[in-house]
Amino acid sequence: MRPVLATLTALSRTRATPRYGARPVVVATVAVGVVAAGWLVAYLAYAAAAAWLLPPLILVGAASLVRAGRSLLDRLLLAAGALVGALCVAGLVFGVWPWGLHPVALAGFAVTALAIVSVATGRVPQLPKPTLGDGLSVANGVMAGVVVAWPVLAFRPAERLALAAGAEDLGRQLGLFDAVRRFGGYLYGAEVPGGLLAYPQGAPLLYGTLDGFARSSATEHGPALTALDHYLGWLAVGYAFLAVTLTWGVQRLAATELTAGRRLVLVTAVGVALLMTGLFRLAVTGYPGAVLGLALAALLVVLACRPAGSSAETLLLASALVAAVGFVFPVFLPAALLIAGTWVVRQWARARRHPVALATLAAAGVTGAIVAVVGLTHARGVPAVAGALPSGGRAAFIILGAALLVGLLGRAPGQSAVWRSFAWCVAAAVGGFTLVLLAERLGGSEMNPVTQYYYFAGAAVQLLLGLAILGLGALLWRQPARRLAPPRPFRRPAPATPTARHRARPAPRRTTVAVAGVAVAMVGAAWGIVLGDTAVNRALVNRMTVVPWQFTHGQLADTAAAALVEAGLAPPVRGAAAVVLAEDWQAAGRAQALLAALNRTPGTLAVSLYRDPWIDGDDVIVRRYEEIIAGVSGPVVLVCDSDRTYQWAERIEDRFGPRIVGIVSVDG
Numbered sequence: 001m002r003p004v005l006a007t008l009t010a011l012s013r014t015r016a017t018p019r020y021g022a023r024p025v026v027v028a029t030v031a032v033g034v035v036a037a038g039w040l041v042a043y044l045a046y047a048a049a050a051a052w053l054l055p056p057l058i059l060v061g062a063a064s065l066v067r068a069g070r071s072l073l074d075r076l077l078l079a080a081g082a083l084v085g086a087l088c089v090a091g092l093v094f095g096v097w098p099w100g101l102h103p104v105a106l107a108g109f110a111v112t113a114l115a116i117v118s119v120a121t122g123r124v125p126q127l128p129k130p131t132l133g134d135g136l137s138v139a140n141g142v143m144a145g146v147v148v149a150w151p152v153l154a155f156r157p158a159e160r161l162a163l164a165a166g167a168e169d170l171g172r173q174l175g176l177f178d179a180v181r182r183f184g185g186y187l188y189g190a191e192v193p194g195g196l197l198a199y200p201q202g203a204p205l206l207y208g209t210l211d212g213f214a215r216s217s218a219t220e221h222g223p224a225l226t227a228l229d230h231y232l233g234w235l236a237v238g239y240a241f242l243a244v245t246l247t248w249g250v251q252r253l254a255a256t257e258l259t260a261g262r263r264l265v266l267v268t269a270v271g272v273a274l275l276m277t278g279l280f281r282l283a284v285t286g287y288p289g290a291v292l293g294l295a296l297a298a299l300l301v302v303l304a305c306r307p308a309g310s311s312a313e314t315l316l317l318a319s320a321l322v323a324a325v326g327f328v329f330p331v332f333l334p335a336a337l338l339i340a341g342t343w344v345v346r347q348w349a350r351a352r353r354h355p356v357a358l359a360t361l362a363a364a365g366v367t368g369a370i371v372a373v374v375g376l377t378h379a380r381g382v383p384a385v386a387g388a389l390p391s392g393g394r395a396a397f398i399i400l401g402a403a404l405l406v407g408l409l410g411r412a413p414g415q416s417a418v419w420r421s422f423a424w425c426v427a428a429a430v431g432g433f434t435l436v437l438l439a440e441r442l443g444g445s446e447m448n449p450v451t452q453y454y455y456f457a458g459a460a461v462q463l464l465l466g467l468a469i470l471g472l473g474a475l476l477w478r479q480p481a482r483r484l485a486p487p488r489p490f491r492r493p494a495p496a497t498p499t500a501r502h503r504a505r506p507a508p509r510r511t512t513v514a515v516a517g518v519a520v521a522m523v524g525a526a527w528g529i530v531l532g533d534t535a536v537n538r539a540l541v542n543r544m545t546v547v548p549w550q551f552t553h554g555q556l557a558d559t560a561a562a563a564l565v566e567a568g569l570a571p572p573v574r575g576a577a578a579v580v581l582a583e584d585w586q587a588a589g590r591a592q593a594l595l596a597a598l599n600r601t602p603g604t605l606a607v608s609l610y611r612d613p614w615i616d617g618d619d620v621i622v623r624r625y626e627e628i629i630a631g632v633s634g635p636v637v638l639v640c641d642s643d644r645t646y647q648w649a650e651r652i653e654d655r656f657g658p659r660i661v662g663i664v665s666v667d668g
Contacts, residue, residue: 100184254473326368
């Protein structure tokens with residue numbers, strides 16, 4: 001009991017923290033009233049179909065109890081990371097308790113938990129003012145979110161379907177999102193195919209929870225294409241969160257060296273990197289866990305480098321972030337554990353005073369590791385061939401990595417404790433990547449024949465790319481130190497006349513004006529390259545930013561796979577499972593996964609086709625399809641894209657007889 005009281009005392013003694021001055025009975029009475037009001041507001045918002053207002057209110061309430069950070073965005077982002085971690089851990093209970101993902105229950109218990117934290121720590125809700133850096137971070141997030149959400153905002157439904165059919169892993173992730181939403185929690189206790197359990201479920205749980213608030217319903221999931229639109233919208237929200245986090249982190253790490261011009265250039269560089277590196281591809285090809293996991297890992301790095309607030313609060317926030325990384329994207333968990341562990345070792349004199357917070361951090365790491373092992377156990381039978389993460393753009397990765405190396409080899413680590421901590425974080429991330437690579441090689445994993453690298457090691461590289469972006473501020477320390485002029489003798493200034501006051505106003509520096517102009521030009525050029533439809537932009541895009549251009553103009557769409565999906569969405573017999581037969585094994589896998597998700601039958605069909613490329617020979621291919629159909633209960637409709645695949649369908653129909661209720665042929 002004594003360690004718990006010591007931790008609560010440390011949390012309540014944070015510098016400049018208002019505390020309750022009333023008697024405990026009065027404080028408890030007010031807390032009970034706040035909890036009752038919170039439940040009432042949650043119910044009324046749900047009844048009025050305005051439950052979408054509740055998550056922002058909960059976020060603001062949580063941020064008002066955080067004392068790490070000085071600006072409004074500091075506390076909002078750290079509170080968001082803590083809430084994501086709490087949601088991921090609480091998701092283990094959602095599948096058992098009777099309310100599932102009901103908005104009223106989630107909001108009510110969230111308000112109750114915040115009231116308990118406020119009373120236990122003695123913290124009065126308080127929020128600081130926003131700053132210029134906060135506004136620039138939000139602007140970058142809005143820009144990135146609008147670009148990712150462009151198909152939802154501007155494309156027709158058929159075009160959005162074709163774009164989804166061309167994505168690498170979007171269909172499987174959509175199916176997982178819908179399954180988690182329908183089950184009301186993690187799928188570990190649900191009767192679903194084991195292939196679904198191979199994917200991390202933290203991001204689908206978060207987006208499914210938010211989707212319930214957006215719809216103001218725990219049971220209404222909407223038509224298939226509407227669910228696709230909602231999911232694309234949540235992908236945009238996730239990428240906007242990553243953009244805000246990286247932009248905020250760059251400014252927070254380089255705060256001591258920032259001027260207005262430097263800040264604008266640094267923020268612009270992050271915005272350009274968000275559009276012109278492989279991070280953008282992660283968002284639009286169906287890897288929500290990687291995007292959200294990178295944002296959480298970036299929060300952990302910034303917290304380790306600039307741990308504002310008490311050591312107990314830093315440890316508890318790190319615990320929530322480590323747990324969230326383990327549930328959202330376990331590939332980053334080794335690096336996250338090494339980053340948190342390095343901070344504890346370097347700050348052991350302060351950290352050891354809070355054994356409860358240290359035990360919480362250890363429990364978070366163990367929980368995340370268990371979840372990661374469970375997912376890997378289910379993934380052993382699902383070879384990753386077509387769905388490996390992209391490398392992130394080798395040219396961009398090399399440029400950003402070289403910039404990070406130049407910054408860390410300069411004056412920054414030697415003259416700044418923040419950058420020394422960041423160097424340790426980079427070393428920990430490299431160590432985490434090495435552990436993942438060794439685990440794959442020693443575990444007998446095969447190299448991906450499509451991308452020519454190991455699946456999980458290729459995913460772990462994305463964290464290094466994010467750290468390279470965070471480390472851009474270290475380049476500011478490359479500037480030579482200014483020599484201080486000798487002090488001048490003091491002279492009492494004469495009273496200034498109005499004309500003298502006017503002349504005494506310092507004119508804006510030419511360098512600052514020039515740098516600001518260059519930054520604005522960079523933003524305009526990046527935006528124009530992505531969205532402008534001109535011959536010049538089409539020529540530039542082939543060299544600079546292929547993926548954003550192709551995405552926002554629909555050039556990543558796969559119309560042939562979309563035609564197969566459309567045919568399977570309207571089977572001749574209601575309730576029949578649709579199986580896609582296509583000569584192109586990649587198109588077949590994407591179409592099958594998306595079709596299974598839209599028909600809300602994900603799992604067996606989607607994962608069974610997620611294998612190595614088809615072996616030449618019709619007999620082998622037909623036997624493989626027969627194995628797939630044998631594991632499907634109920635009637636089956638075969639969707640073909642050519643005369644050859646139609647012959648496969650006829651042979652399958654001869655074997656299964658009346659179970660094949662139709663053969664649909666689509667001109668590819």
